[in-house]
Amino acid sequence: MAAPHAWRAARVTPLGELNAPPRMTAVALRLAVQVVLVWSLWRGLYAQTGTTAGLSRDQAVTYAVLAVLASRLRELDQYAGRDTVLQHMHFGTIVYWYLRPLPPQRYYALRAAGEQLYGLAWALTGYVICLAAGVVEPPGSAAVAGVFALSTLLGQWVLYYVMLVLDQLCFWTIRNTAAMLILLFAQNLLSGVYAPLWFFPDWFVTMSAFLPFQATLSVPLSLYVGRIPLSDAAFQLSVQAAWVVVLALFTRLLWRRAARRVISQGG
């Protein structure tokens, strides 16, 4: 496919956002307030405590603030754009994805890539401001920064597939809002968005090690703050890469099966 066509599909969501200044203002304000609140909460919690669960105050604050910034990477209001798989299934318009010269799986991937790049611009801007203001600690060394960047890339790749599986679920169920919300909740909880996984009981940490969710956020952030030492980085990165491969194959299979279920209105 020609690059200009790919570019057109990838820029749909960012363009939609750029054309809604009130929403962008809201995003900026929301991100700023959320960072300040999270920073305040964790500093307050550590006021009378030293190192807890292997995390010092600065590590915990940095982890929590980076988690807020990372949440911007895939938090666009696709629903307002009426282009979620759930909406297309509900209104019967998913069939149009199969009538275009662009295969649906490629359209989906390009939209997601555009979204994540746009989200990255927000997260990076927030990161630079937080770093300058001393809200987050800089990475321990250049090697840590490099490993973190690679791990974040793999994490976002895993996240893309996790979100894709959630969307593909729509092909098999008619009303699945609740199932989607439950899986979204699992993703947030098990990836360490609500609180770093290190604070949870041992059984919880062990269980999450067998699931793909922690590869999306917990691993890169733990590498950044130094909770996972560089000596373990190779193993963690290979686990992330393994999840990318497994989920890529799984979602490929689901795309093929989903295509057989698509019917135009009325059958």
Next chain:
Amino acid sequence: MSLRALRIVWRVTALNFRAQMEYRTEFLLMIAIGAIWQVSVIVFATVLLSRFAGMGGWDSSDVLLIPATRMLAHGLFVLFLGRMHWAGRQIQEGRIDIYLMRPMPVHRQIQLAFFPTNAIGDLTVAAGLMVGALSRSDLDWTAGRISYLVAAVLGGMLLEAALFTLVASAGLRFPAADYWGRWLEELLGTFGSYPLNVLPRAVGGFLTYGLPLAFVAYFPAAVLTGHGHTTGVPYWLAASAPLLGLLAYLGARLVWRWSLRHYTGING
């Protein structure tokens, strides 16, 4: 509301409930999602309480009263007035224009749009947490304290409803305001369940006077547990939280009525 109007409300609600029951699995999952969402608050609170020695000078049994109050208030809000949260979407879809054509108040039609199945899960977990919080509490639960707790839960429900009504009112003019509703929900869920004196004074001030989140559960719990003088606001203000909830809701309904009168729709 007249008796006839009440009968219509009841019949529409019963029909909505039956409609939700049409998809049984979805119905059960919706109950589950309400419960799971609330459990996330409990998980977070439990993890924090087990890792850190109390919060802001409150011991864990006192802290538990905050999420219990907030969750119960939130569950009641979802059950009775929660569709205001979805008003933004209905405005975007132009359904308000249809509501304006019918002989029933628009606000009531929004509330009757669907049955909130997830409220069943919300309320089940919230009631369980409240029972747990009360059983762990060392306080003497006199009739006065119990009455104040009931008033606090109702006040919290009305305050949450007032905030979402204001967002919906803004949505009538600026449909993108719907975005603020989700942020509000996130803030209430994240910071509505902890003693806010753990935060810096300026941040606590914002969550008191900027966004009156502290009045939902933190101030009433502080008054009940004897922390009323350490909240950073005058004691009478903290104690009047339930009344403020009522006043805020009445005010928000006036704003809604005014906004609806000035609603122009997509075509002007």
